[in-house]
Amino acid sequence: MIAIGANLPAPDGTAPLVTCQRAAALLDSTLGMRLVALSRWWLSPPVPASDQPDYVNGVARLDGNVAPEALLDALKALERRAGRVAGERNAARPLDLDIIAIGSLLRPAGDPILPHPRAHLRAFVLAPLAEVAPGWLHPGLARTVEALLAELPVQRLRPIGDGDSPCRG
Numbered sequence: 001m002i003a004i005g006a007n008l009p010a011p012d013g014t015a016p017l018v019t020c021q022r023a024a025a026l027l028d029s030t031l032g033m034r035l036v037a038l039s040r041w042w043l044s045p046p047v048p049a050s051d052q053p054d055y056v057n058g059v060a061r062l063d064g065n066v067a068p069e070a071l072l073d074a075l076k077a078l079e080r081r082a083g084r085v086a087g088e089r090n091a092a093r094p095l096d097l098d099i100i101a102i103g104s105l106l107r108p109a110g111d112p113i114l115p116h117p118r119a120h121l122r123a124f125v126l127a128p129l130a131e132v133a134p135g136w137l138h139p140g141l142a143r144t145v146e147a148l149l150a151e152l153p154v155q156r157l158r159p160i161g162d163g164d165s166p167c168r169g
Contacts, residue, residue: 001100001133002027002062002075003116003125007046007055010094011083016056017041017160019082019095024060030074033064039128041160047122052092056160059100059128068102072112075099100125106139115140120148123155 004023006016014022020041028035039059046052075097082095100116107114119125120138126149129136136145143151 001102001129001136002060003057003096003098003100003119003128004060005055005057005096005098005124006082006094007053008092008094014094016053016094020056020058023078023082023095023097024058026078027060027062030062030078031064031066031070033062033066033071035060036063037061037132039131042124042128042157043160044124044155044157046090046092047124048090050090055124057124057128059125059132061132066102068099068105068107068110068112068114071099071102098125100129101136101139104137104139108140121152123149123152123157126152127157 004020006019009015010019024035024038027033042057043054044057045054079095079097084093084095098116099112099114100119102114105114115138120141126145130145130149133145137143138145138148141148
């Protein structure tokens with residue numbers, strides 16, 4: 001599962017939502033992977049809180065067999081292609097792609113750590129993840145995505161196109 005996010009226009013002026021949609025389409029052929037599910041797009045404030053614009057977020061579920069390091073390298077290349085420049089952690093960006101999990105792989109060290117070490121704390125990851133992988137079990141915490149989402153404090157998160165409504169998680 002890959003988390004997709006953006007909160008800045010690409011260098012060519014492409015809106016964050018369009019950049020995220022394009023990234024999802026590109027994931028379908030990355031390293032022979034196949035896109036099997038894509039969540040709705042969500043709006044959420046930046047984490048940690050700042051004066052940055054809200055993020056567009058979603059999750060793509062891919063099918064295929066790829067080494068975590070190779071997938072991470074491919075995602076970084078897609079980010080650069082969309083105009084992301086390495087810089088300060090948690091800075092605004094035109095594209096952010098994170099490996100949330102690769103099946104039930106538990107990888108506590110190395111790059112990437114799997115599952116993503118902060119995914120279980122973020123509603124903007126868990127809400128779309130629950131759409132594409134209902135019942136997904138976090139291999140390190142032995143908790144379903146739904147249970148993890150229900151345990152989070154309420155965070156401002158809304159599907160794009162819907163009215164403002166808080167989402168538990």
